[in-house]
Structures are given as C-alpha cells and as structure tokens.
Amino acid sequence: MLEGGRILYDSSIPHTGVRTAASPCSHTRSTTDFRLTASSRPCPESNYPGLWTVPMNMWFQENDIEGLKMFFPCSTVGGCVPPPETADETYEFLMANFKEFYENNRAPFPMFLHEGWLHGGERREGFLKFIDWLLTKDDVFIVTLKEVIEFMKNPRPVNSYKESRCLMEVMPSDKCTMPETCQYRNAKIGDDIGDRKMKSCVDCAPHYPWVSLKKQ
Template sequence: CDSNSCSLPECFCPGTKGPSTVSRDDTPQMVMLTFDDAILKEHKKSFDKIFTEDRINPNGCPILATFFVCHNWTEYNIVKELHQHGHEIASHSKTHRMPQSFWTYASYGDWERELEGQRDNINKLAGVPISDIKGARVPYLETGGDAQFQMMTDAGYTYDSSFMTGPFIEGGVWPFTLHYPPSTVYCSNINCPKRSYPNLWEVPLNRWVGPDGRPCPMMDACDRQPKDKDDAKAFFLKNFNRHYRGNRAPFGLHLHAPWFQEGGGFKLNAFAEFLDEILTKDDVYFITLQQVISWMKNPQPKHLTSQFKPW
C-alpha cells in the first residue's frame, strides 16, 4: 500500500501512523467501547452504571458505544432503547453457530444469511433503520476471507471489525481501507481477504496486554484476569495509556457484557472509576465505530472536534 496513491477520504494504508494532516499531539484520543453477542435484560444494570447522564465527551455529548448483536436470546426492546440513546448497533451474525471453523470457510450465501439476516432482525425487531446498521464483527473473530468481504461490499456495509493485529506491534494500528490485501501484521486471523475491497474499512482489534504481560485479542479474553478492583483499574489504565501516550490510534475496549458481572461486579466498579478518570481529559472521546470512520475520512485537530458534526 503506497500512501502517495492511497489518500483520504477514500483510501488509507494500514499502519501505526495516523492521518498526516493532524499531528500526534493534536489528535483526539478516540475510545471505542464495543459489546459482542446477545443483549439481555441482566446486562442493563451494567449499561445503566456505565452510561450515566454526567459521563459526557468534551463536546458535551454523551459517551457512546457500539453493540455487535447476534439473534439468539437478544431482547430487542433493549436494543431499540440503546439505539434511541445514540449508540451504534451492528451485526454479529444470526446464529453465532459452532464449530468456529464454520465461519472460516463459510460461503458467500452463508455470510449473506448470517450477517444480512441479522441486519434484518435488528431492523424488524428493534426498529433500527438498515441505513444505520453499517458494520459487522464475525463470531469468534473467525474472518471468512473473500466470501465474507465480497458479500459485505455487495450489501453496502461501511466496515468490518474482526481483524486481530499481530501480537506485538509497537503502537496501535489505525483503521484502514481494504484496497490492498492486509499482511499478517494487520490480520493475524486464519482466513484474511486476498482481494481488494475499496469500499470497506477495517477497524482492527489491537491486542491488549494482559495482567501477565501476554497479548489478548479482547480485554475479557486474557489468560490471566484481574483479581480485584485495583488490579482491574490498573489493567484498564495501562492499556489506555499505551495509546494515549503512544501514537493515539483509536483505543478499543472490546468485550462481552457478562464479564462485568463476574466475581461480584468488581470489574464494573473499576471500569466506572476508570471512565471517570480518563473523561477528565479534554481530548478523550468515547464514540461509535461509525464516528471513528467519519473522523478518519475528515481528520480534525482536537481543538476543532467540538464543532465536528458527526461527533
């Protein structure tokens, strides 16, 4: 990928360098909180504790998250409510079926039934317009190669968020377009796309560093888990600061909602404290993945972000 011939807003090369029009010090720290899988009534406790009226971005707007929703067990009235509050709803497949290898080798038709089928469910059962459902994350992060990405292109998706970056990259990888097939540094999944998909963005999952110093694809998937509230808060802050003090690539908090309820809820309490601490900064924005891509297409220095319409 040659950045001379691949330029914004249409094209962006994968890597740890952000858009060249905004310096690192002028770059707002975007934070992407994402939840995968079914949305149940018992998760509402966590959501209510996280999304309080006083937790706002520096522009005065509420902090937002992206929900990758699958069908089984989902209570669509809660999905509807989340969407009405401004959160983004995206497709995470209809069945989330086993075995994991099904997804790696799924056909074009399988992907259509799964991702498009779930887009229809979200539309019909939660009243979310199809035009608002622009992204997908695949079950188990088992990307389906060209069949998946051709289907997503044909169906008019804006982005996928399923690539796991290589285990040890200095600095986070920025979202990028799929004009060029990604190397294993940017897609360490089994079946990455081999062809060009110029209309699609990829919002990769930058690996976290677990409490034991080992890499994990999602914050709730580390081999060693935080053991108490202080441990959890330190874990969150350490990973946030790798981005905030590093190259300012968007920071992903990717997890499954039940994780917050495990162990008596200490992780949720630690997370609430972590939120309050980083939201005191005037350049930290909790936004949806669609909002991240809007910024990528039209990068704004942080002193102008309060007037940036998509945020």
C-alpha cells in the same frame, strides 16, 4: 458478502503484536480499497472498495511465570487471563492498556467487551472508575467505530472536534414481553437455501433479513 451487503466496516481481524516501548501494538483503521499487507492474519485476499477494516488491536495482561513478569496478548478485554477481580486490579489493567495507545502513536483504543465481563468480582466498579478518569481528559473521546471512521475521512483538530450525543435522554424500555415468531420458507443465505425461523419484537419483515438482501 460484506462489500455487496453495503457494510461500512469489518472488525474481526486481530492485529498480533508484542508490547515494547519501541514498537507499540496499535494500528489505526484503513479501507480495503487495496489489498492489506499488514501483520494481521488472516488478511483479506483481495481489495474491497469502500469497506473499512477496524483491527482488533491486542490488549495485554501481565502474568508472573516463575518469578518472571510476562505480558500475554488477547484481542478482547474478556479474553485476557487471568481476569482482574478487584476494582483496583481492573482499573490498573484498563489504564495500562490505554496508556500503550495514549502515550505512543494514539491509534484509536478499542474496547471489545462483553457486558457479562463486568459482573465478575468488582470489575464493574473498576471499569466505571476508568471511564470517569477518561472523561476528565480534554483530548480523549468515547466514540463508536462509525464515528472513528467518519473522523478518519474528515480529521479535525482536537479543539474543534465534538462528540455525537444521544438525542434521546430517556431510552425506551428494552423489554419485549410478547415476541412474534417469524417463519420464512426457502430463505436464501449465500448459497444455502432452507427454512428459517426468528423471533421479533416488531412486525415480521417480508423477507428473512440478511446482509446480501437488497432493498425492496
């Protein structure tokens, strides 16, 4: 379905690993032109030319279990328990995970993060402190997954790489006060056919939007 829907990449496969100095838990991106045989499970069962996979490289959170320090894996920032509460705890948590990538094979460092995670305790303050530190580094770039893939296709020396920037300095309002209700009869999603309903802040599309829908 992803390949047929002209999707550029998938980012749903967690890479399981253990944190050791000799075996950093960070894999880079790759295509599924050939069947994957990595430690990630479940792996795609076939090859899908042109479809990239962006692994969910594991984060780790330190826990004290009966006086023994242990690191527990989590595939998303919010999945790490217990979550940091103070600004300093948040900063140290983010920094420790970042350095596992930065000081080892420098695979792209993923930050799969729900915005709601930043509302707990002082996490937002610690997060912004971490971002400010990243911005002081000449060899660190904050980019989208699409930009990572473009770099993998056309790698360049760090001194010639330039980040994309948002051309719109003032973003439009994201408030939608009067959404339109769009109704679709006998909409087809895969093998399932049924009535669908959705709300939209713009004019309703002529067909129920789905990844397998071909351009009209």
